[in-house]
Amino acid sequence: MSRTLYPPPGSIKSIQRGTGTCGTDVTITAINLARSELRLSGWSRGGVNPCEVRAWLSNSTTIASAGNDTTATFAWEVTERY
Numbered sequence: 001m002s003r004t005l006y007p008p009p010g011s012i013k014s015i016q017r018g019t020g021t022c023g024t025d026v027t028i029t030a031i032n033l034a035r036s037e038l039r040l041s042g043w044s045r046g047g048v049n050p051c052e053v054r055a056w057l058s059n060s061t062t063i064a065s066a067g068n069d070t071t072a073t074f075a076w077e078v079t080e081r082y
Contacts, residue, residue: 013080022046022053023070026063028078033060036080046071 007013013035020026022043038057045051046069053074058064063076 007082009082011082013082015080016078017076019073019075020055020063020065021070022065022067022072022074024065025058026065026076028061028063030060031057031078031080033057035082036078038063039077039079041075041077043072043074045069046073 014029014031016028018026036057038055040053040055043051043053051067051069051072053065053067053069053072055063055065055074055076057078063078065074
């Protein structure tokens with residue numbers, strides 16, 4: 001007799017991490033947007049003080065970003081859940 005195990009709802013399916021440059025798209029492995037969240041874990045400013053960075057999931061494979069300093073870099077993490 002075999003048994004199929006299913007992960008409980010809300011369990012983590014995948015975590016992706018990386019860095020990006022403000023104003024440049026970052027390509028990620030495809031995710032389900034309805035079950036995923038993006039977190040910025042920090043940024044370093046380029047030449048503008050204060051530096052402002054915004055990032056969002058624009059589609060299932062892209063993190064888009066914008067801000068007042070295109071030389072700034074940011075660290076991101078995308079968590080996808082079941």
